[in-house]
Amino acid sequence: MANTTTDDSRKENNQDLTLERSNASFNINEITEIIDGGVDKTKFRKEMEKLLFDDPLFKDFYKTFFKTRSELYEESIARGVKLFSLRQKYKWTDEQFEVIEDLVNHLFGMSLHFTMFIPSLERLATETQKAKWLPLATNFKILGTYAQTEMGHGTYLQGLETTATYDPVTEEFILNTPHKSSMKWWPGSLGKSSTHALVQAVLIINGKNYGMHPFMLQLRSLDNHMPLPGIEVGDIGPKMTVNYNDNGFLLLKNVRIPRQHMLMKHAQVSSDGKYTSSGPNKAIYATMVLVRVKMTKWVHDALRKAITTAVRYSAVRHQSKMDDSGPEPQILDYQTQQYKLFPVLADTYALFFMSRNLRRQYNRMMEDIRNKGSYKMLAEIHSISCGLKGLSSKIGIDGASICRTACGGHGYLMVAGISEVLGLLHSVVTAEGEYTVVCLQTARYLMKQIAKVSVGEVVTESCEYLNVDPQSFSCPLQTPADCFNLTFLCDIFRNRANSLIRSVASRLQIAIESGTPQHIAMNNNLQSLVRVAEAHSETIMVLDFTAAVTSLRTSPETIKVLTSLCQLHALHTIVKHAGDFMETESVGLEQIKWIREQELKLLEIIRPNAVALVDAFDLHDDSLGSLLGVYDGNVYERLYESTKYNPMNQNVVHPSYHKYLKPLMSGEMISKL
Ligand SMILES: CCC/C=C/C(=O)SCCNC(=O)CCNC(=O)[C@H](O)C(C)(C)COP(=O)([O-])OP(=O)([O-])OC[C@H]1O[C@@H](n2cnc3c(N)ncnc32)[C@H](O)[C@@H]1OP(=O)([O-])[O-]
Numbered sequence: 001m002a003n004t005t006t007d008d009s010r011k012e013n014n015q016d017l018t019l020e021r022s023n024a025s026f027n028i029n030e031i032t033e034i035i036d037g038g039v040d041k042t043k044f045r046k047e048m049e050k051l052l053f054d055d056p057l058f059k060d061f062y063k064t065f066f067k068t069r070s071e072l073y074e075e076s077i078a079r080g081v082k083l084f085s086l087r088q089k090y091k092w093t094d095e096q097f098e099v100i101e102d103l104v105n106h107l108f109g110m111s112l113h114f115t116m117f118i119p120s121l122e123r124l125a126t127e128t129q130k131a132k133w134l135p136l137a138t139n140f141k142i143l144g145t146y147a148q149t150e151m152g153h154g155t156y157l158q159g160l161e162t163t164a165t166y167d168p169v170t171e172e173f174i175l176n177t178p179h180k181s182s183m184k185w186w187p188g189s190l191g192k193s194s195t196h197a198l199v200q201a202v203l204i205i206n207g208k209n210y211g212m213h214p215f216m217l218q219l220r221s222l223d224n225h226m227p228l229p230g231i232e233v234g235d236i237g238p239k240m241t242v243n244y245n246d247n248g249f250l251l252l253k254n255v256r257i258p259r260q261h262m263l264m265k266h267a268q269v270s271s272d273g274k275y276t277s278s279g280p281n282k283a284i285y286a287t288m289v290l291v292r293v294k295m296t297k298w299v300h301d302a303l304r305k306a307i308t309t310a311v312r313y314s315a316v317r318h319q320s321k322m323d324d325s326g327p328e329p330q331i332l333d334y335q336t337q338q339y340k341l342f343p344v345l346a347d348t349y350a351l352f353f354m355s356r357n358l359r360r361q362y363n364r365m366m367e368d369i370r371n372k373g374s375y376k377m378l379a380e381i382h383s384i385s386c387g388l389k390g391l392s393s394k395i396g397i398d399g400a401s402i403c404r405t406a407c408g409g410h411g412y413l414m415v416a417g418i419s420e421v422l423g424l425l426h427s428v429v430t431a432e433g434e435y436t437v438v439c440l441q442t443a444r445y446l447m448k449q450i451a452k453v454s455v456g457e458v459v460t461e462s463c464e465y466l467n468v469d470p471q472s473f474s475c476p477l478q479t480p481a482d483c484f485n486l487t488f489l490c491d492i493f494r495n496r497a498n499s500l501i502r503s504v505a506s507r508l509q510i511a512i513e514s515g516t517p518q519h520i521a522m523n524n525n526l527q528s529l530v531r532v533a534e535a536h537s538e539t540i541m542v543l544d545f546t547a548a549v550t551s552l553r554t555s556p557e558t559i560k561v562l563t564s565l566c567q568l569h570a571l572h573t574i575v576k577h578a579g580d581f582m583e584t585e586s587v588g589l590e591q592i593k594w595i596r597e598q599e600l601k602l603l604e605i606i607r608p609n610a611v612a613l614v615d616a617f618d619l620h621d622d623s624l625g626s627l628l629g630v631y632d633g634n635v636y637e638r639l640y641e642s643t644k645y646n647p648m649n650q651n652v653v654h655p656s657y658h659k660y661l662k663p664l665m666s667g668e669m670i671s672k673l
């Protein structure tokens with residue numbers, strides 16, 4: 001496939017794309033560098049593309065769609081081993097490895113080793129434990145996963161059933177999965193690959209239940225990879241996507257591990273069975289916070305692949321006629337096509353700026369924990385990362401579905417690459433905290449913050465807008481042109497979230513004061529609570545995008561085009577939830593009409609730069625993984641070429657003809673009945 005950086009096929013680009021690119025009003029390199037994080041990082045990424053995509057192991061992503069599960073798994077292990085070895089050789093940092101993970105679409109075995117296993121050791125183990133296990137893990141002497149979810153419980157961690165019972169006589173924990181529902185079910189890389197797992201289990205000492213705690217468990221022999229006594233482990237079966245990953249199950253029967261194998265940074269069990277704890281009680285959930293933060297960026301990474309494909313394909317695809325005497329137009333010229341795709345493009349950029357800011361906030365929190373032992377920011381980061389992980393996965397799924405349908409029939413082919421992206425996004429909406437469940441965590445925090453405001457406290461960070469009384473708000477949009485004013489739009493988002501949060505809080509309070517049991521009052525308001533979490537998260541996204549475009553130090557043309565996207569993201573979100581915005585009197589009926597008109601104007605403004613705006617993501621074709629979205633636009637040639645690789649076409653006459661069709665057609669089959 002064409003290499004966007006070096007391949008000569010760039011000279012033979014499809015003419016439509018050549019023209020689109022020459023029409024761009026801004027220099028795409030400026031945006032590429034913003035997204036990569038600077039010139040040096042762009043240089044690093046391009047070097048990595050060269051290193052990886054010159055290697056047949058990482059080339060031609062679309063060929064994976066023709067493979068069996070076992071072939072996919074084996075190839076992903078080969079990729080993982082290559083990447084881990086390269087990581088060691090070049091001493092890549094975690095940040096650099098994240099760039100590589102995205103380049104190869106996370107398609108490599110043992111990815112949880114770096115995503116969850118090592119981060120869990122770093123966050124949950126004592127210094128002595130780290131000194132023992134981290135060198136083994138970073139030198140690949142052991143390969144690990146994170147085993148928390150069980151067949152019966154993924155969400156409700158207090159319901160986990162795997163037990164770790166302390167035996168003071170031998171100073172060991174005895175691990176058991178007492179019922180079918182207790183078996184670990186889902187952990188990535190557990191089925192066939194991992195030698196070790198960080199197992200979350202209920203700690204029991206002298207019959208007393210101390211709740212979920214993390215334990216280091218060796219699963220397989222380091223000599224022959226056979227499961228150790230008392231351990232049954234395997235693959236859970238085919239999934240919607242990510243079939244290269246051996247998501248696994250694990251049954252434990254009286255498996256004994258030394259006392260020192262409980263990760264004891266936050267809670268300790270002494271040799272005589274005394275339990276002590278330190279730090280916040282949810283500190284053992286730390287790895288989940290990290291991965292939720294990372295997932296918001298994964299959604300941006302995935303969605304930019306779908307939108308790049310859909311926009312480029314819409315520029316090369318011609319269909320129908322607008323005017324009987326004219327040529328068939330590019331489908332990108334239909335207003336309806338623009339209305340499908342440009343808001344997704346705007347969302348993709350919004351996701352980038354939001355996830356960048358979230359990661360910066362997370363890093364600051366980790367510095368505070370490391371340097372000052374301060375967990376002050378944990379509740380805030382837990383709350384926003386839950387809501388933003390949820391919202392971004394929803395935006396991703398909705399956006400990629402739109403991209404899929406916007407590519408018509410060819411979008412339905414696996415080689416179009418969008419189904420793969422969509423499947424990946426479906427894993428993000430569920431894994432690491434199911435959508436509704438994480439939204440409810442955010443809502444719980446919002447209810448606490450508004451309760452503070454109601455007793456005169458001042459709240460900060462993402463909830464600062466709650467200090468303002470919505471009664472004092474009046475819609476700032478006085479003319480249609482005001483709909484482009486980002487300051488006004490931010491105020492409108494703040495007011496809508498503020499009003500919704502207060503209204504649910506007051507409904508809950510009234511219900512509880514009138515004698516409704518708290519759990520019933522909560523359940524009667526669960527949907528509204530999810531809605532406030534969404535409103536809060538959407539506000540954060542608009543504020544982050546606005547803050548980013550208003551502080552950019554780049555050319556006026558680039559600022560202009562990103563500002564249009566920011567405006568479209570905000571206006572389109574208002575249109576999607578027009579009911580909410582009107583119900584809270586954040587905008588009136590007249591303003592909604594203006595917003596709809598201005599939204600359509602933005603489509604026209606963005607149209608000349610649409611292809612350049614996806615080119616700015618600078619995705620290598622082997623990373624994009626789509627035959628419809630290739631840089632050179634030679635889509636039909638690529639589709640035809642792919643049929644030659646298709647194993648179904650290896651025989652001109654398929655063996656099933658001789659076995660079934662021929663006997664049917666000759667009457668032999670019917671005469672046998
Ligand atoms: C590569 C990807 C592969 C995928 C991997 C996976 O999926 S791995 C598997 C991924 N699995 C999942 O993601 C499972 C999803 N489920 C869960 O995370 C939990 O069961 C729960 C959070 C839903 C409830 O937990 P619970 O019943 O223990 O809690 P509760 O309701 O009694 O109290 C809530 C209190 O705890 C606080 N708090 C909560 N979490 C955190 C945190 N991380 N940090 C800090 N604080 C946190 C919260 O703020 C609230 O504080 P408040 O208001 O009292 O001051």
Ligand SMILES: Cc1cc2nc3c(=O)[nH]c(=O)nc-3n(C[C@H](O)[C@H](O)[C@H](O)COP(=O)(O)OP(=O)(O)OC[C@H]3O[C@@H](n4cnc5c(N)ncnc54)[C@H](O)[C@@H]3O)c2cc1C
Binds near residue numbers: 430
């Ligand atoms: C691709 C993939 C990879 C994964 N990798 C791992 C891994 O590496 N390690 C690991 O330990 N786990 C892993 N998981 C498991 C994952 O974390 C859980 O599936 C996830 O947390 C959701 O939990 P659940 O399956 O129990 O869903 P459920 O909680 O059963 O959700 C089903 C429905 O019930 C609703 N529901 C549940 N509780 C509530 C509530 N309190 N209020 C309102 N509605 C509720 C949900 O909203 C949802 O609609 C993975 C899952 C997937 C899909």
